Amino acid sequence: MAKDKTAFFCKECGAESAKWLGQCPACKAWDSMVEAPREKKKSAPAGYANPFRRSTPVPLGAISTEDEKRLPSGMGELDRVLGGGIVAGSLVLASGDPGIGKSTLLLQMCRNLSSNGTKVLYVSGEESLRQVKLRANRIGEFTDSLLFLAENNIDSVRESMLESHPEVVIIDSIQTMLLPELDSPAGSITQVKEITSFLLRLAKEEEISVFIVGHVTKEGSVAGPRMLEHMVDTVLYFEGDTTTPYRILRAVKNRFGSTNEIGVFSMERCGLVEVENPSEQMLSGMPVDEPGSVITVTLEGTRPILVEVQALVCKTNFNFPKRTAAGTDSNRVNLLLAVLEKRLGIGLSGCDAYVNVAGGMRVTEPALDLGVVLAILSGYANKALASHTVAFGEIGLIGEIRSVPQAMLRVKEAAKLGYKTCILPKIDADKLTELPKGVRIIGVSNVRDLKKVLSES
Numbered sequence: 001m002a003k004d005k006t007a008f009f010c011k012e013c014g015a016e017s018a019k020w021l022g023q024c025p026a027c028k029a030w031d032s033m034v035e036a037p038r039e040k041k042k043s044a045p046a047g048y049a050n051p052f053r054r055s056t057p058v059p060l061g062a063i064s065t066e067d068e069k070r071l072p073s074g075m076g077e078l079d080r081v082l083g084g085g086i087v088a089g090s091l092v093l094a095s096g097d098p099g100i101g102k103s104t105l106l107l108q109m110c111r112n113l114s115s116n117g118t119k120v121l122y123v124s125g126e127e128s129l130r131q132v133k134l135r136a137n138r139i140g141e142f143t144d145s146l147l148f149l150a151e152n153n154i155d156s157v158r159e160s161m162l163e164s165h166p167e168v169v170i171i172d173s174i175q176t177m178l179l180p181e182l183d184s185p186a187g188s189i190t191q192v193k194e195i196t197s198f199l200l201r202l203a204k205e206e207e208i209s210v211f212i213v214g215h216v217t218k219e220g221s222v223a224g225p226r227m228l229e230h231m232v233d234t235v236l237y238f239e240g241d242t243t244t245p246y247r248i249l250r251a252v253k254n255r256f257g258s259t260n261e262i263g264v265f266s267m268e269r270c271g272l273v274e275v276e277n278p279s280e281q282m283l284s285g286m287p288v289d290e291p292g293s294v295i296t297v298t299l300e301g302t303r304p305i306l307v308e309v310q311a312l313v314c315k316t317n318f319n320f321p322k323r324t325a326a327g328t329d330s331n332r333v334n335l336l337l338a339v340l341e342k343r344l345g346i347g348l349s350g351c352d353a354y355v356n357v358a359g360g361m362r363v364t365e366p367a368l369d370l371g372v373v374l375a376i377l378s379g380y381a382n383k384a385l386a387s388h389t390v391a392f393g394e395i396g397l398i399g400e401i402r403s404v405p406q407a408m409l410r411v412k413e414a415a416k417l418g419y420k421t422c423i424l425p426k427i428d429a430d431k432l433t434e435l436p437k438g439v440r441i442i443g444v445s446n447v448r449d450l451k452k453v454l455s456e457s
């Protein structure tokens with residue numbers, strides 16, 4: 001390609017530079033510049049350029065503050081994450097690893113919407129209509145208010161949108177769409193950026209809610225959805241371990257609601273099923289009164305969820321001990337092992353330690369610390385904690401047990417599921433009032449207190 005026809009674009013933020021740079025000057029990302037054709041300013045293609053309707057300045061008092069029009073998606077968990085339903089004219093980016101279930105979630109949403117008579121258009125640039133139909137067959141019956149289109153050209157998509165006037169449109173995925181006026185290939189930074197701003201204008205002007213699917217790619221020249229996050233109204237992340245059925249939907253940005261909410265789903269044979277009580281699901285199949293198993297209460301957004309932490313501690317056969325952590329941060333587990341070794345003087349340096357958050361959830365909240373430490377101590381001493389006990393709290397390097405947010409909410413969730421004893425930071429325990437009936441609280445302020453708790457179990 002002739003030199004002046006190409007430029008370097010940052011994969012993260014889209015900044016342009018005439019020459020290659022090791023670090024993006026705009027967003028400071030390293031090794032993020034890729035070469036792509038420079039776009040010439042062309043004469044406006046019909047209906048694309050200058051689609052803005054002229055707006056006039058208005059005083060604040062003249063702006064209506066009525067609630068936005070919202071459409072229930074038919075899935076409580078999704079509505080919760082969206083902040084109470086789909087906002088008319090909003091642009092939502094749904095992203096996540098390939099195969100996590102983005103297309104399935106959106107197709108199920110379309111099915112619910114169309115069964116209530118809402119007009120929906122599902123544009124697939126990735127799969128053929130036959131593939132979409134095969135997926136749809138697993139999910140259930142569909143009505144005719146849901147239309148499918150296999151198309152990559154965004155101009156044709158726009159025409160179909162203007163013809164059929166849907167209320168909700170799905171673009172699966174943004175990386176496969178193409179604006180033919182641009183020279184760069186589908187999935188390139190310029191294409192992704194231009195198509196998103198094109199869809200944004202279309203969404204706002206026609207009051208159509210548009211959901212775009214974006215793949216997360218760590219490497220390669222495909223523009224990551226990072227850059228899109230600034231442009232869209234809402235960013236949803238669908239995450240989970242594909243080896244377990246649980247999927248968590250999280251809003252990392254939401255102009256129309258809180259980003260604290262999560263939705264929990266389980267991927268079954270016939271699509272995603274909402275999990276209304278995640279704690280029960282996380283604890284199913286849990287061992288009873290076994291050493292090395294401790295229940296803790298973690299907070300996902302505003303939702304308390306009970307999870308089981310397991311630890312296996314055994315004498316090492318290696319020169320240096322082996323430590324692994326699944327479902328949580330392994331550095332944090334190493335740090336907690338060091339705290340226990342130093343503050344309690346127990347010989348963990350001669351032991352292998354394996355820590356696992358059972359149930360397939362990933363927890364990185366500091367309140368998990370107390371659960372991990374108790375599981376390690378219980379596994380090391382081969383002594384089970386008293387049954388129906390939960391523990392949560394953050395542990396500092398001095399061995400102190402520090403306060404965690406929303407202690408009461410966690411205690412209530414534990415009580416709801418029949419747990420009788422809660423071990424928590426003393427500072428939080430002292431503040432609790434109006435405890436649920438039959439719940440015993442044990443306040444601990446240092447890891448030294450834990451030996452006593454375990455010996456009394």
Ligand code: TYD
Nearest residue numbers: 098099100101102103104138268269270271
């Ligand atoms: P998909 O929605 O295609 O993922 P994405 O769009 O995020 O790439 O879902 C892919 C996985 O989900 C696939 O491995 C099969 C599985 N799946 C089920 O287990 N049950 C179902 O009913 C469906 C439709 C998919």
Ligand code: MG
Nearest residue numbers: 102103126172
């Ligand atoms: Mg897909």
